[in-house]
Amino acid sequence: MNIFMHELQASRKSTMIWSLSLAAIVVFYMALYPSFARDAAEFTKILEGYPETIRNALGINLGGFFTILGFYCFPLAFISLCGAIQAMNLGTSIVSKEVREKTADFLLTKPVTRTTILTAKLLAALTSLVITNIVYLAAASIMVFQVKTEDFSFQLFILLSLTLLFIQLIFLALGVIISVIVPKIKSVLTVSLATVFGFYFLGMLSGGTSGEEAKRYLSPFKYFETGYILKHASFEAPFLMTGAIIIILAIAASYLVYAKKDIHAV
Amino acid sequence: MNVIEINNLTKTYGKARGITDISFHVEEGEIFGFIGPNGAGKSTTIRTLLSLIYPTSGSATIFGKDCIQFAPEIKKEIGYLPSEVFYYDNMKVKDLLKYSASFYKKDCSKRIKELVEIMDLDLNKKIDDLSLGNKKKVGIVQGLLHEPKLIILDEPTSGLDPLMQQKFFELLEEENKKGATILFSSHILSEVQRLCNRVAIIKEGRIVTVEKISTLQENNYKKFKIETAAPLDQKYFQISGVNNVEVNNNVTSFIFKGNINDVMKKIAATEIANLWIEEPDLEEIFMHYYEKEV
Numbered sequence: 150m151n152i153f154m155h156e157l158q159a160s161r162k163s164t165m166i167w168s169l170s171l172a173a174i175v176v177f178y179m180a181l182y183p184s185f186a187r188d189a190a191e192f193t194k195i196l197e198g199y200p201e202t203i204r205n206a207l208g209i210n211l212g213g214f215f216t217i218l219g220f221y222c223f224p225l226a227f228i229s230l231c232g233a234i235q236a237m238n239l240g241t242s243i244v245s246k247e248v249r250e251k252t253a254d255f256l257l258t259k260p261v262t263r264t265t266i267l268t269a270k271l272l273a274a275l276t277s278l279v280i281t282n283i284v285y286l287a288a289a290s291i292m293v294f295q296v297k298t299e300d301f302s303f304q305l306f307i308l309l310s311l312t313l314l315f316i317q318l319i320f321l322a323l324g325v326i327i328s329v330i331v332p333k334i335k336s337v338l339t340v341s342l343a344t345v346f347g348f349y350f351l352g353m354l355s356g357g358t359s360g361e362e363a364k365r366y367l368s369p370f371k372y373f374e375t376g377y378i379l380k381h382a383s384f385e386a387p388f389l390m391t392g393a394i395i396i397i398l399a400i401a402a403s404y405l406v407y408a409k410k411d412i413h414a415v
Numbered sequence: 416m417n418v419i420e421i422n423n424l425t426k427t428y429g430k431a432r433g434i435t436d437i438s439f440h441v442e443e444g445e446i447f448g449f450i451g452p453n454g455a456g457k458s459t460t461i462r463t464l465l466s467l468i469y470p471t472s473g474s475a476t477i478f479g480k481d482c483i484q485f486a487p488e489i490k491k492e493i494g495y496l497p498s499e500v501f502y503y504d505n506m507k508v509k510d511l512l513k514y515s516a517s518f519y520k521k522d523c524s525k526r527i528k529e530l531v532e533i534m535d536l537d538l539n540k541k542i543d544d545l546s547l548g549n550k551k552k553v554g555i556v557q558g559l560l561h562e563p564k565l566i567i568l569d570e571p572t573s574g575l576d577p578l579m580q581q582k583f584f585e586l587l588e589e590e591n592k593k594g595a596t597i598l599f600s601s602h603i604l605s606e607v608q609r610l611c612n613r614v615a616i617i618k619e620g621r622i623v624t625v626e627k628i629s630t631l632q633e634n635n636y637k638k639f640k641i642e643t644a645a646p647l648d649q650k651y652f653q654i655s656g657v658n659n660v661e662v663n664n665n666v667t668s669f670i671f672k673g674n675i676n677d678v679m680k681k682i683a684a685t686e687i688a689n690l691w692i693e694e695p696d697l698e699e700i701f702m703h704y705y706e707k708e709v
Contacts, residue, residue: 414497
């Protein structure tokens with residue numbers, strides 16, 4: 150419990166900044182909705198001029214773009230990207246922080262098992278993400294109710310918003326396994342930005358060539374297609390499963406590696 | 416009872432040197448010195464005891480329990496001070512000590528207060544703003560606040576001024592009197608000489624010898640310095656037990672271990688102007704251990 154509280158304390162500033170930033174982004178984007186909705190017909194024409202690849206990459210699907218939920222998918226793609234960076238940062242620094250700041254000796258000579266340490270740190274990271282999502286969801290909900298021009302399904306809105314949390318969990322798990330395996334990470338941001346953008350571009354490319362479902366498995370950003378969610382009011386089960394399997398495997402492997410790892414002197 | 420027992424401990428890192436076949440034990444209530452030059456394997460041994468790293472082969476027990484298998488349980492009674500201390504920079508000293516104490520299921524606040532007073536530490540400063548010496552003091556308080564039964568120190572005096580060093584040694588002696596066993600690793604011999612009862616000398620990952628400080632110092636070795644009328648041949652004192660012969664014009668000096676009569680006869684057979692026979696300090700014995708295999 151003490152490690153958990155300590156970790157939470159340590160990441161409180163960054164959690165606050167990320168929460169407020171994500172909330173600010175969604176507030177800003179949704180504030181644009183009323184004027185978008187007014188000029189719907191003209192915008193459709195402009196957007197039809199864009200290649201489909203780019204439209205998909207940006208999370209725009211023409212059919213429902215001018216309903217409030219369709220419009221909401223647009224900032225959501227960007228917010229998921231930011232959220233992934235936050236989660237990846239948290240995950241990557243989870244163990245590497247102790248090595249980089251040379252505090253591993255302090256923590257690991259205390260009467261606790263490494264499993265306890267990793268569990269406490271994971272729970273703290275998870276708590277940070279949940280807090281971020283709650284703040285974000287609150288801001289987004291208030292905003293959509295403010296700008297809506299017609300009624301919409303709130304359940305569907307929550308479902309869409311949950312993709313942020315799911316993507317974050319996947320990247321948290323990826324970050325943790327990297328953190329445990331790589332002996333010394335000099336800069337967390339470099340690693341996390343490279344990984345997140347790597348997957349993001351991979352997702353853009355695989356999304357472009359239509360019809361190839363298999364390629365979507367390559368990027369977690371493609372696991373939760375907003376178009377599908379809007380149409381079916383549910384997630385795509387195979388991708389949800391894949392995400393869960395990635396998380397479980399990465400976390401389990403992290404525990405195994407961390408328990409056996411040599412902690413070298415500074 | 417042996418507080419620490421190390422049996423054939425080996426740790427190899429790829430091709431880099433680790434430790435090979437280390438065995439020794441530390442008895443309850445003693446201050447045990449662990450000396451050797453940098454890179455000899457002192458820290459590797461200590462880090463294995465603390466299960467920060469895992470041995471390639473061999474084992475060690477602390478309080479009679481395997482140091483890997485029962486690590487969390489054993490660590491309740493261990494206080495550790497590394498050679499370089501690093502703590503969470505943006506924490507206050509006070510908060511760090513509280514955090515440290517929170518790992519032990521007892522009230523440490525009284526002991527913290529005492530230690531902070533002895534070490535003359537400012538509790539309200541941020542760790543980041545502390546000098547090296549002051550960080551070290553935090554380390555000392557942090558390592559002793561739970562009144563451990565075993566104190567493991569890895570080159571603990573670097574960064575402490577002589578006055579603080581003195582206070583720190585007094586503190587350790589006090590803890591020892593109260594029953595704590597101390598494992599003290601160092602490459603500075605005078606501090607080992609001052610504090611320790613027994614000492615293990617480690618070289619290139621192997622234990623060279625384990626002896627009582629007093630045995631090392633008094634019984635075995637004499638330092639001879641002889642002034643003669645004319646320079647002696649370098650080979651004149653080539654009898655068993657003579658080491659480190661140095662001839663400097665008319666002055667010949669060496670370290671001797673063995674039957675003193677042999678060397679006295681040799682000296683009597685030559686014309687001498689002056690003679691000094693001294694107890695060598697640990698440093699000279701130590702150098703002797705290191706040089707004889709070169």
